[in-house]
Amino acid sequence: MDQLIKMIMFVHDGFEEAEALTAVDLLRRAGVKTDVCSMTGNTVIKGSHGISVFADLEFSDICDAGGKMESGAVEEGALADFSAITDSYDGMILPGGQPNSFSLRDDERITELVKAFDRKGKLVAAICAAPCVLERAGVLDGKRCTSYPGMISPDNKIYLEETAVTDGNIITSRGAGTSVEFALAIVGKLCGAAKADQIATRIMFRS
């Protein structure tokens, strides 16, 4: 039997609903356990278009140190806890939307987690404005990637105007209108192209 694949999505208020929830939806269809983790201290997270959603976890549920860091500044000793997170999950996902994307970028817990997942070669995926978090963490240097126009600098990267770009363990995508391509790219990376094609067919995408 295949081992259960587990992904975690980190979310601040102002997340883009279609980007976040299409990814959760399609990953769960593919059998990937997908936890939505609120970074706000509240279980209910607020979308950028007024849709409020229950997160599966609060950050304090998975990280004692992080739970104490209301400012998002990483204190000494926290990195051990982050290692527990990167051991538990096969990768992390960041949806776009504002102020979510800039809140994620300015939240040192998140940029440290991006670095930690990346160091282990585990999947780091971001869509729309959220690739700016990956840029801040320094994991896009020399990589093929994309984003919402203007949200990352093309310097030191191979910037592509494609709906979803996979380079090794990094997946980036462009906006709410590329949510399905983003989700399918993650499914393809984790579960293989055949599973991604199966999901695409079942949801009537390009069929």
Add this chain to the structure above:
Amino acid sequence: MDQLIKMIMFVHDGFEEAEALTAVDLLRRAGVKTDVCSMTGNTVIKGSHGISVFADLEFSDICDAGGKMESGAVEEGALADFSAITDSYDGMILPGGQPNSFSLRDDERITELVKAFDRKGKLVAAICAAPCVLERAGVLDGKRCTSYPGMISPDNKIYLEETAVTDGNIITSRGAGTSVEFALAIVGKLCGAAKADQIATRIMFRS
């Protein structure tokens, strides 16, 4: 100044998250006031992939008669209340997902509302399995329409295998992978093709 356009989405538990929330997202981007109305008696509605969302309204908030009808059977006198709903909104939207779609189909409040909106020539939109609700209400006869494969009979209809089909006041679409096309078709019908194109560009859809 343009008059505010208002849409209502009716939802039972087991709704397909991407289909429902992409429509709400894109309609609100277009400036359409969009109310998500729970038919379950609870404000929190549960998606078919485990995502729980706050509805904006419960049915009892907009319909006294409906609020008393837990079985979904329409009692005498309720149609006057339904008329108040069809006066207040420019149309209704039904997302797919199970058991949501069959719960909507078997909920006489919903089939009566479909008939009432249709009689006024107001927009009735359904995606994935939810066109079966429109079929039950009898508003698809002779119409160009689509659905998730096998969810409606092609008899007495012009069944098309297209991502989104508009025929007069009826819009139908196929599945979670056509959520953006469905939402843009609704925006196009309500706000014009230029607005739909503008939204499509902003979300990086086919751009």
